[in-house]
Amino acid sequence: MDIATRVYNHRWKLDPIVRSLIDTDFYKLLMCQSVFTNHPHTQVTFSLINRATHIPLARLIDEGELREQLDHIRALSLSRGESTFLRGNMFYGKRQMFRPDFMEWFEGFRLPPYHLERVGDQYELTFEGTWSEVMLWEIPALAVLMELRSRAVLGRMKRFELQVLYARAMTRLWEKITRLQQIDTLRIADFGTRRRHSFLWQDWCVQAMMEGLGTRFTGTSNCLIAMRREVEAIGTNAHELPMVYAALAEDDDALASAPYQVLADWQAEHSGNLRIILPDTYGTAGFLDRAPDWLSDWTGIRIDSGDPAEGAETAIRWWQDRGQDPREKLIIFSDGLDLNRIEDLHARFAGRVKVSFGWGTLLTNDFRGLAPDDGLTPFSLVCKAAAANGRPTVKLSDNPNKAMGPAEEIVRYKRVFGVGDQAAQPVVV
């Protein structure tokens, strides 16, 4: 290494984890534009929730370091090249996906303040403000906490232990890729930004998938990596839309129609492969039963909770009931995927529907069993809309272990959406 580089590197007080506003999931930007247009004045609260309470984040991660990382993110703004990419790139076959008014706003955007408090061995981290601004905290906040936890564990390891750690993780991923090479008609994307081991590791994983799977690797949800590695940016919409729309509903009737209003707004803006239904926010079965007919014309359905095979069967039956040919429809599996589940689901559904996979945490953070005391195993950390205009949000999903919201509101939502008993699934990541 030359001396100048070394001196330059040592000048930094901080090794920033998130270095770009577009080091985030592409669908956040799509949803942000939608919110910017349709709900410019909605105030929301996003909260971080560590479902893995046995992992004492506040003991592992120094509060000062966490603040430095979050402050660094608040100092970020869109670079000229990033702006040019968002304005000029073709996303999902469409030029100018991001409108000039949105881009102008985004170019001047900084992330709003955060509220951080240590409570016992956990951190309470919340973000309050205008929806379109607060929502962009979700992914960087999660990525920072995940990577600071990684660094805490890595900091105790010796030099060659570290080399071998990454050697093992590389070997493990490559063995998965080698197995996936056997599936000719596979279509799979990286959805692993939020709970990645680290930025550099996600970047490595994406490149390994590119080399190993070629065109079967359809892209990454990470907008920055998509730009740098010249692959597709992937993603459509998420639970925060129906959750906030539902919290804003004035009565039970408005609540019952809120999830469909989300998709009506989406349809006004997007077509083709961006028209993907995420049906599980308040129970997939009831959502599909009561869905307006125009929704059956949409391109596909994303299965993100509950038993994935059951969810896919429900979707197929629904399309058939509505006179659609499931073979023309797309199912995207995106919940808790790993090699075996991908293989099983592909074997069961390929040909019956178009199948695609959004592979998340066990693509970009499968360090299970690789560090002392399993200290690098991934865990379930989320950052969710908790309130909108002062009212609490609710999520039911197809897995009671993923439900969120005040108990009395959950009862009300279950009644309005006709959700009965649900089968509980363990939440791994």
Add this chain to the structure above:
Amino acid sequence: MDIATRVYNHRWKLDPIVRSLIDTDFYKLLMCQSVFTNHPHTQVTFSLINRATHIPLARLIDEGELREQLDHIRALSLSRGESTFLRGNMFYGKRQMFRPDFMEWFEGFRLPPYHLERVGDQYELTFEGTWSEVMLWEIPALAVLMELRSRAVLGRMKRFELQVLYARAMTRLWEKITRLQQIDTLRIADFGTRRRHSFLWQDWCVQAMMEGLGTRFTGTSNCLIAMRREVEAIGTNAHELPMVYAALAEDDDALASAPYQVLADWQAEHSGNLRIILPDTYGTAGFLDRAPDWLSDWTGIRIDSGDPAEGAETAIRWWQDRGQDPREKLIIFSDGLDLNRIEDLHARFAGRVKVSFGWGTLLTNDFRGLAPDDGLTPFSLVCKAAAANGRPTVKLSDNPNKAMGPAEEIVRYKRVFGVGDQAAQPVVV
């Protein structure tokens, strides 16, 4: 990378494999000084022998590239820092191991010409000249051929395939080291220069052993790496000494005493842990039976062919017969070692004798099963003294598969040294 570094790197026409005259086994330098002193006029021929005839070296390795690498080695001379190290470092507890007259000669030394010819799918590579000069070709010639073969295979692999290849090799070595950590009284050194996968890989292996085994890792045979990594340079003497001494013998009586003359000369120069007997050149059992009593005072015995446990039992019985306490004696195992053999031999002999291991090819080149068509599996390539002052050399060893020399000379040597039937052992590396 900065531009200057990149431009500088791309200026090189060649990526030299051997970049230093001391990128060789330390014992070569010890023996060279002995030969320089005791046999300054002996003319020898060294020849490369690929025992793995199924590996078509001449098809894998371009002759032009091989010549460029060999020519580069001929251009090397001892650097000032290397000379200072050899003159000033303490080796085996002794300062000024290398005498000023030898160092002066070595500082002006260049390797002599080589003779290279393609014969079918193999190369015939020979070196002729003064013994002290020609002998220093052995290790770099082997290392160059091994690494050019590695490069030939690596050149067909893609970028992430390569990353994963090294990830797997690192993981494999680390798992061996983790197992070796269980052996509290282990003493083990790197003997893997000649058939290493590559220089950088050997350097990595040595560092991993240093971190993983601490003081149980006693050093490396590679003089350059010992200097750079500040560990002990390890090694004593090799078969070439008795083979050349024997070839120079004028009659059967002189032949019978030649192997002992080697050690008498060695004893005049070296003490302590450098007094290690290598007894197998013409059969261990007969060598020890007929050994003069002063040899039983030596520090230890190196077991380099035949069944190693049997060899060690023979050594122990011999010391007992000569009134020595085996628990005070050192046995160095150095033939075809890998994890299981190390564990077994240690379990069987620790406490009965002092045990030490010289781990060679399966430390620095265990790429078995890691490349397509097993293209990187190590193989048995040697470079041996074939003639001295115009007479052929002979090696019998304790394994008929390692025997060398003209058939009628082998018969004569077997008669002179009283060698009968021998158990054949497969030669892996």
